[in-house]
Amino acid sequence: MMRCLIQKKTFLVILSALLLFALLRYWTLRATTTVDVGPGQSNKAQKVLKERLQNVQNSYDNIPYVLKESVAGRLALNGCVCEADKKPAIDLPFAQVLFPRVWAQDDFHTAFQEAKLAQVKSRRQQEYNSFQQRYQTPADLLVIAEANSPLQYPTQGVVVRPLKTIVIPGLGLKEKHRQLHTVNLTATVGTFDVLATVDGVSVRGQGVMHMTLSSSLLSTLNRQLQFVTYTNTLFHPKTADTVQFETDGHQSVFTIKVGHAVIPKLYHSGYTGEYNISSLVTIATKTFLRYDKLQDLIDSIREFYPTIAIVIADDNEHPQPVIGPHIEHYIMPFGKGWFAGRNLAVSQVTTKYVLWVDDDFLFTSNTRLENMVEVLEKTTLDMVGGAVREATGYTATFRHTISVEEGGEEGDCIHIRNGYHHVIQGFPNCVLADAVINFFMGRTDKMQQVGFDPRLNRVAHLAPSMWISSLVLLTLRKWLFSGPILPEFFIDGLGILHIASCDDIIINHASKIKLPWGKSDSEKAYAKFRYSSSDAGQIRNALFYFKNRLKCMSSN
Incomplete structure (x- = not known):
């Protein structure tokens, strides 16, 4: 009897180990193909077409x-001038009203010191070239159909x-x-x-x-x-x-x-050699009932980036001051919500890139923002996500692909799957995906273009039932893991945002393992808002159905 019991336990241990290995293998599965998303990918075709x-x-x-x-x-000539109409010889009363003249200003360059103008021009040209490479595709090249x-x-x-x-x-x-x-x-x-x-x-x-x-x-x-x-x-x-x-x-x-030409939106960061993170990146976050964790986040940021700007959106009922150098603290109406807070924070960013972090994240020596900037500077990508390390030691990236299937009059079907498209050439730890984990850096103008729908109030992540159906695993995930992605944001950004995920850029997540009787009043209040059984699901469904014209969603 004892021997039979030991055999059963051994079998269960082996089976559990095999299941765990298969699960880890599934999560860490890597693509076998690579793709070049560098700015010069179409130069060869462009040269052939030009010839x-x-x-x-x-x-x-x-x-x-x-x-x-x-x-x-x-x-149109390859050059332009801004010329004002000549002033009439006789200045008649009300002449400008009756015969309005064109005025002109051609001294924008004087906003910069003469000694620095050449450097500014060079940097502007570099930024403009990058802008053109991101916005132009091979479909924009002039192609002549020879006389077949x-x-x-x-x-x-x-x-x-x-x-x-x-x-x-x-x-x-x-x-x-x-x-x-x-x-x-x-x-x-x-x-x-x-x-x-x-x-x-x-x-x-x-x-x-x-x-x-x-x-x-x-x-x-x-x-x-x-x-x-x-x-x-x-x-x-x-x-x-x-x-x-x-x-x-x-x-x-x-x-x-x-059509009109797209007016460039270039960011003058001032750096010339190594990446000056403080001039290139602003950190944005949203806080609610977690001032202690917010302060831990700020302290961890200052350890590695003492002068980087931090923008905080706060919708607490009784706001507390958050002060310090290079900190902007914006107070919102009580309970306005996570997405509205993101919109507010991102709207105040003036740097080229914005990094989003949750208020319970912690910077470490592995949180290398320079690596994120390098990916964005050397490719045509708009956003790069990192990885989040939980207190349990588990590191998550939650990379996903999104596809839309046309569905006729009833609406389209959207499919979200674990995985990614390709490894990025030159960045072996980075892959192309359509949705990433809740720790990412993006081009500020593209983030603002997509925006976060403020009608999604306190709901932060995809409904857990869509990810793990088992009640036991769901409970464990809720306690142990950070939220995976923001499907509403990435669905709105599909076709607009080109996204990468890099597993070697890691931020820590504050421990979520707390027994119910060990929680503070603020933690209990936060859980009440975060995990309440409200009508948030119905709001999301209504937005998916009407705003995004979807009839259904599938995910794994």
Whole structure:
């Protein structure tokens, strides 16, 4: 009997060990592929396309043309000036009201000392290059479809500013000799003209939406096509003109995007060599009923980053002062909530990056913000998450992928899964994911762009039932582990935020292991707000259903 009991216990121990190993193996599973998210990933394709475009543009250079000045004056040049209207010789009363003059200011550079201007320009150019690399994709490159059919035209990358004029690149006709070669162009929100005229080519429809060009010589017609211009005449935000380009028996369609350029939002941090974390990063947090833990967090930050700015959002009913150098403490209405606090804190950040931490986290020597900054500076990523080490010794990253499946009239389905997409080239401890743990650094402008929905009040994390169905494991996780992710925030940011997770950047989490009779009054009050069985789930469901147009969610 005793021997049988020992065998059963041994079997249970072995089975438990195997299950634990499988679970740890699942959590630490690494991808076998890597991806390059560096800023120069499309340089090779861009070089090939540029060479191809030059070959197209250099064709028929030997055919003369006559410049059309009225059209040339409308084209944007590679340079701009801000000029004020000349002051009239006679200053009449109310002249500015009756005949308003354009004013101009062209001395923005004087905001910087002359001795530092060259350094500022260099840093600004570096930041601008980084901005362009993040916002431009291979889909923005100009691509010319060479004449597989007789027609040659741009397939993508043609952009015109509202009510402005451009030369349409890449137009051409490649066909056998015939008596008369003819092409037609038709637009919907713009007009055509020619920058120059070529002898022997008939051009009909200058200044209107339909243009016909014809010539008995194919070479002269192709030369004339190099000077065809497009002028936007009707501007609507985020629109494009669908241009029809046709010849006898063949028709093609291409688009010309119409829109304003995105104005850069660059951050002048002032650093030139090593990363100056205090000028690059602001730490943001939200506190509620945990001033003791908040102070522990601040003390741990100051041990490693004495001058970094800390922004605190506080919605306590009876706020206490939180003072110290480089600390901004903002008081909110009582119980306003976690997401509203995040919005407030992030809205006050003026540095390039913002680091989010919970008020019960603790910095250690492994909390290397420089490593996070390096990932963001050397890639096109918008956010990088770290790992959280619990008091139990367990270190969590909680990396997840998110996918949306179209679902018709009832709404879409969203699927959240443990795991990640690829390891990041050059950063073997970092992977691409769609959602990360509640310790991350992001580009301030992108964080502000996505925002945190303040209608989500005290609920901080995904409903535990979606992660662990076992009541025992749920209870253990609630006591031992930090919350995994903010699904609402990352769902709102899907397609906007490009995210990494690095397991070698670690922050500690204050112990959550406390017996019920050992809790303080503030801890009991906090638990009441945090884990109350309120209607928060219904609020979340309503937002998922209506705001995000979802009908269901799955997760593991």
